[in-house]
Amino acid sequence: MTQQLNIVIISSDHYPDGGASANRHLAYSKGLCELGNSVTFILLGPQKDKRSSFDIDGIKFINTFKKNPFSDLFKNHGSLISVPSIPDGKNQLKKLINRGKVDLVILLDTHLWKLLPFLNLCKRHGIKVLHERTEYPDVALKRGLVGRLHYSLYRRLILARINGLFVISEALKKHFEGQVNIPVQIINMIVDPARFQFQDCNQDIKSRYIAYCGAMDIEKDGVDILIRAFGKALEQIHNAGDLKLILIGEVPEPNLLGKYNALIKESNCEGRVQFTGYVNRENIPGLLNNAAALALARPKSKQAEGGFPTKLGEYLATGKPTIITNTGEIDKFLRDGENAFIAIPGNIDSFAGKIVKVFNNYQEATCIGLNGYDLVQGDFNYLQQAKRLNRFILTILKS
Numbered sequence: 001m002t003q004q005l006n007i008v009i010i011s012s013d014h015y016p017d018g019g020a021s022a023n024r025h026l027a028y029s030k031g032l033c034e035l036g037n038s039v040t041f042i043l044l045g046p047q048k049d050k051r052s053s054f055d056i057d058g059i060k061f062i063n064t065f066k067k068n069p070f071s072d073l074f075k076n077h078g079s080l081i082s083v084p085s086i087p088d089g090k091n092q093l094k095k096l097i098n099r100g101k102v103d104l105v106i107l108l109d110t111h112l113w114k115l116l117p118f119l120n121l122c123k124r125h126g127i128k129v130l131h132e133r134t135e136y137p138d139v140a141l142k143r144g145l146v147g148r149l150h151y152s153l154y155r156r157l158i159l160a161r162i163n164g165l166f167v168i169s170e171a172l173k174k175h176f177e178g179q180v181n182i183p184v185q186i187i188n189m190i191v192d193p194a195r196f197q198f199q200d201c202n203q204d205i206k207s208r209y210i211a212y213c214g215a216m217d218i219e220k221d222g223v224d225i226l227i228r229a230f231g232k233a234l235e236q237i238h239n240a241g242d243l244k245l246i247l248i249g250e251v252p253e254p255n256l257l258g259k260y261n262a263l264i265k266e267s268n269c270e271g272r273v274q275f276t277g278y279v280n281r282e283n284i285p286g287l288l289n290n291a292a293a294l295a296l297a298r299p300k301s302k303q304a305e306g307g308f309p310t311k312l313g314e315y316l317a318t319g320k321p322t323i324i325t326n327t328g329e330i331d332k333f334l335r336d337g338e339n340a341f342i343a344i345p346g347n348i349d350s351f352a353g354k355i356v357k358v359f360n361n362y363q364e365a366t367c368i369g370l371n372g373y374d375l376v377q378g379d380f381n382y383l384q385q386a387k388r389l390n391r392f393i394l395t396i397l398k399s
Contacts, residue, residue: 004036004037004038005037005038005103005104005390005393005394005397006037006038006040006096006100006101006102006103006104007032007037007038007039007040007103007104007105007106007393008039008040008041008042008093008096008101008102008104008105008106009025009029009039009040009041009042009105009106009108010041010042010044010089010093010105010106010107010108010109010114010118011025011041011042011043011044011045011108011109012043012044012045012081012082012108012109012114013025013043013045013108014045014046014047014048015041015043015047015049015056015061016056016281017048017280017281019214020214020309020310020311021108021134021310023191023281023310023314024134024189024190024310025041025108026056026057026059026192027190027191027192027382027385027386028187028190028382028385028386028389029041029057029059029386030057030058030059030192030382030386031382031383031385031386031387031389031390032386032389032390033057033058033059034058034383034386035383035386035387035390037390038060038101039058039059039060040059040060040061040062040096040101041059041060041061041062042062042064042089042092042093043061043062043063043064043065043085044064044065044082044085044086044089044109044114045065045081045082045085046065046067046081046082047061047063047065049061049063050063051063062092064085064088064089064092065082065085066084066085066088079111079113079114082114083113083114086113086114086117089117089118090117090118090121093105093118093121093122094121097121097125097127102125102127103127103128103397104127104128104129104130104393104396104397105118105122105127105128105129105130106129106130106131106132107119107129107130107131107132107162108131108132110133110137111150112150112153112154112157112158115131115154115158116157116158119157119158119161119162123161128163128164128396128397129161129162129163130162130163130164130165130166130392130393130396131158131159131162131164131165131166132165132166132167132187133165133166133167133168133172133176134167134168134172134307134308135172135303135306135307136172136175136302136303136305136306137151137154138151138302139302139303139306139307155179155180159176159179159180159182160180162182163182163183163396163399164182164183164184164185164392164396165180165182165183165184165185166184166185166186166187166389166392167184167185167186167187168186168187168188168189168307168308169186169306169307169308169328169329170186170329170332171305171306171328171329172306172307173185173186175306183392183395183396183399185388185389185392187385187388187389187392188308188379188380188385189308189309189310189312189313189380190310190313190380190381190382190385191310191313191314191316191317191376191380191381191382192382193317193373193376193377193381193382195285195314195317196285196288196289196314196317196318205244205246205274205287205290206242207241207242207243207244208241208242208243208244208292209243209244209245209246209274209290209291209292210230210243210244210245210246210291210292210293210294210295210323210355211246211248211287211288211291211293211294211295212226212245212246212247212248212249212294212295212296212297213248213249213284213287213288213294213311213314214248214249214296214309214311215249216247216249216250216251216252216256216260216275217252217256218256219299219301220298220301220303221296221297221298221309222296222297222298222299222325222345222346223247223260223297224259224260224263225297225299225346225348225351226245226247226295226296226297226351227245227260227263227264227267227269227273228263228267228348228352229297229348229349229351229352229355230245230267230269230272230273230352230355231264231266231267231268231269232267232348232349232352233352233353233355233356233359234268234269234272235268236352236356236360237355237356237359237360238359238360239359240359243272243292243359244272244273244274245269245272245273245274245295246274246276246287246291247273247274247275247276248276248279248284248287248288249276249277249278249279250277250278251275251277257275260273260275284314285314285318288314288315288318288320289318289320291318291320292320292321292359292362293320293321293322293323293355293358293359293365293369294315294318294320294321294322294323295322295323295324295351295355296309296311296312296315296322296323296324296325297324297325297343297351298324298325298327298345299325299327299345299346300327300345300346301327304327304328304345305327305328306328307328308328308329308330309324312324312330313376313380315372316339316340316372316373316375316376316380317373317376318369318373319369319370319372319373320366320369321340321341321358321362321365321366321368321369321372322340322341322369322372323340323341323343323351323354323355323358324340324341324342324343325342325343325344325345325346325351326342326343326344326345327345330342333375333379333380334372334375337368338368338371339368339371339372339374339375340368340372341354341357341358341365341368342354
């Protein structure tokens, strides 16, 4: 029988609609619960669910955020908006500690001022602490002198004092092992395939479509490259018919939407590209499941080098053909033409060629998509990764 643990997670993210990071947290927390543990989140950031506490998939959530003048002033600064919640967050953690309901604490935030108060409290009470990183520090923190100072303090006051660290890639493991002398464990990209079973889409999209889901900024995921590649592919697909490109997510700025519309016109795909705007978590599986193919044209970057796209697991969980670029550690798990279609990063012609290959031989492409689905039952399955995280936690508690 697995030892039941009381695990408390401190986070400023939004649940369940916080995007890729929230999906990852929910997936491994669900797995930890299924292994017999109790998982409680103490939430510092604003939530759509305003109740003081709520449950998702057996996970308990304690909401400490309260709207206040400070949060209104810094509503566009994600790292500061939750600062007023820290005192109540500490009180909630202290209550759980006093009731003997805390065996280990996991800190998910990246900024010093949100980590230090909880780490200090845990140290005073002899509670061991894990921390998660899914990006290089200089991606998450500001650059320049301020960023370097922040990271210097973060290394000395946080990394040097926690009991262990878990990361999403081998690159991050090597980076942090070179910085501090603590155990570092890889917890790979995670997906809960149950979210994508028997999901239908209520959106009125009658045509075949390629779907992209995620951040709409140009730098991170190459939405501009995807639009250009789609335009080129349309010229080469034997029977493009009414094929569309559906971009799922909110465009952060009107100016950026204007740029994309100009790019769509330039790429000769007007009327074939649709922006959905914000879509809640419950409706995303249906939109992805009903797609003919899924696409991610992520360019090379420091973020891509150290991270691993959570949306890739969601794409693969649909069993549909997945078209991606070879960034980071993609090629450690996926093979072009075997379980995915893999293009050269930043190369519009290469990505367009993969789209053409999918739709000019769609029957073969569907078989490749099903091979990708096998990965979410193994390497990327939430329960397999939760078991790995559970073993790491037990090792930390025994050390």
